Amino acid sequence: MNEILKQKAAGIKLLLTDNDGVLTDAGVYYNQDGELLKKFSMRDGMGVERLRKFAGVNTGIITGENSPSLIKRAEKLQITELHLGIKDKATTFKEICSRLELQPNEVAFIGDDYNDLEVMKLAGLTASPADALPHVKAQVDFVSSLNGGDGCFREFAEMIIEAKSDKYLSGTRNGSITLQNGRVIGKGQPSYIIAEIGINHNGSLEICKKLIDEAVAAKADAVKFQKRTPEICVPRDQWEIMRDTPWGRITYIDYKRKTEFGIAEYATIDQYCKKVGIDWFVSAWDAPSVDFMEQFDTILYKLASASLTDFALIQRILETGKPLMLSTGMSTMKEIETTMDYINAFDENYPLFIAHSTSAYPCPPQELNLRMIQTLENKYPGIPIGYSGHETGLATTVGAVAMGATFVERHFTLDRAMWGSDHAASVEPQGLQRLVRDIRDVETAAGDGEKRVYESELAPMKRLRVNISDEYKEKPSVK
Structure with a gap:
């Protein structure tokens, strides 16, 4: 131009x-x-x-x-x-x-x-x-x-x-992304903690609000949902399979319809999240779901691991201009590279996050492979790398932050015994509170890497050390 x-x-x-x-x-x-x-x-x-x-x-x-x-x-x-x-x-x-x-x-x-x-x-x-x-x-x-x-x-x-616009997609990837609400995600920033509600609301707006309240109480940064068009996402040969559900014995396609929120529910979610002060966004599973979500001013889009090779969906999300968070479970490195090439061809500086993930529910520790966080960080410098976990327990997610994850996501539920496919691999409210607390403690404990003697160490030093450096010896008082 x-x-x-x-x-x-x-x-x-x-x-x-x-x-x-x-x-x-x-x-x-x-x-x-x-x-x-x-x-x-x-x-x-x-x-x-x-x-x-x-x-x-x-x-x-x-x-x-x-x-x-x-x-x-x-x-x-x-x-x-x-x-x-x-x-x-x-x-x-x-x-x-x-x-x-x-x-x-x-x-x-x-x-x-x-x-x-x-x-x-x-x-x-x-x-x-x-x-x-x-x-x-x-x-x-x-x-x-x-x-x-x-x-x-x-x-x-x-x-x-x-x-x-200076905020247009051109620019350089510098390791962090500023969301439209001013929150910065990336290196040197507190990890962005996402409570993945997904479909754990079981189609109930009342349960959904309780989950949002618990996420706020735990001091999570965001809640995330999943948005699908069942007629697109459910294979046609599975539509009429009968399934026992909280709504009785119904077809699989009707079950999937029951768990989907529409415009009224998402309008309520939008208003409620703004009221209680928490970010929200979705994983969109098909292009019409992106069209639907564009009615709301969410901060970014998540691309589920299963959708990493769905280029029609990726194209539709890219057209919105909103930051995109890729999840990389069930993917080869070649598939990740191909998707990255596709996005870079659209705009080599498109605002992008990459989440390491293993798509097993729940995932055993030996398959978490947290060192992939550093592998992705080295392969894609300038892009914030995070972690989407499906394991039981909290320690490994805290470990992901210690290994450099700039954002983390865990499935979240009111009760792991509730009916539904994702509850068993989810964190309950008390667990989410501990997770956020432990992540913040690890971030505080990480420090700045500069060696110093703290005030709290002076008394033990004077009591226990054989030779004390001159700078820490008590100066004789002048009479």
């Missing part, structure tokens, strides 16, 4: 766009009732969300069309600056600037046809898709490498984000 273009983009406060030929591919689709349908790009939708979240820039649409499909799309993306059936786009542009108290140079516009040229003369920054009319491409500041409906809006949005 040249300096002039960067300066223009850095001053943008609103991005306006045409619809057909920019957000859609200018194709014509009709349903059986003759209603005009539109095909929109998910990547462009992510561009709208990322502009709002990472650059504070809203999106508006000015179009000559009156499309119900466009209205629905705008509702989903929370675009309220929506102008349909517009014949004079320049006049609408001026009205928007006046009403929002914006200068024209603070507004960008992306279009593709001759009827966009007048508004382009007014906008501070202009762009077009790769397949725009030649005369239009000749007039704009930026021509996308992508066609309309194929991500051109997203590409333009990313350029604005990059120009406006």
Whole structure:
């Protein structure tokens, strides 16, 4: 990006766009009732969300069309600056600037046809898709490498984000990551302790709140859940298998549906965690679950060990721009390397955590292999390395921190005897309290590595040492 273009983009406060030929591919689709349908790009939708979240820039649409499909799309993306059936786009542009108290140079516009040229003369920054009319491409500041409906809006949005934000994904990996709430995770910082609730709430919001309360009482830093779309994550041949559950004998797919929280429950969790002052986030197991979670402003995403090779899911998480925590259980080093190559190809400085893990529930001590923390630290310098444990007992998790883990995660339950698949390998409330306490004691005890004689040692020194250094000998009093 040249300096002039960067300066223009850095001053943008609103991005306006045409619809057909920019957000859609200018194709014509009709349903059986003759209603005009539109095909929109998910990547462009992510561009709208990322502009709002990472650059504070809203999106508006000015179009000559009156499309119900466009209205629905705008509702989903929370675009309220929506102008349909517009014949004079320049006049609408001026009205928007006046009403929002914006200068024209603070507004960008992306279009593709001759009827966009007048508004382009007014906008501070202009762009077009790769397949725009030649005369239009000749007039704009930026021509996308992508066609309309194929991500051109997203590409333009990313350029604005990059120009406006020092916190954009570019930068260097320096061993720590600052979350959006200001908490820093990495070398030299207290270990970030995650109480993994997962599905141990057993589908009960009441149990969930009790777990959050206990995590707060233990002084954990975060609680984590698991979000799935059962119809995607459960193999079709297992749907109708019958299972005894707290809800009676039901099919496996119905059981998985029972343990999933929806919008009402997660809205309550969001509000409750903010009220009691604890971070929360999820392991997302499929792309629609990421779409669902983007309704909430969580601090990061976790990728479960089972998903380390699910590149469609990884891509969807990367598109959110939120820090990503990879868990590496049941994985070969080659698989870890392949996933790292995939992420680095997206952005070599993407904010990333790596958690060493062994995916056995519970995991025997001889398979924990905690030295992998240091192996990963040496292999991926600049990336915070942590530990996700599934063992019984607390000592080995404390040991992981002593060996350099910058964050730790343990499954958490009210009672290990409760019904459910993860309770037996979980820590109970008293155990979580001891775990946090012992980790903090180890961190305090680690010190700074500089040898010194402490005040508490002076009396034993004078009582027990044969030869005392001059600096510690009592000075004779002067009379």
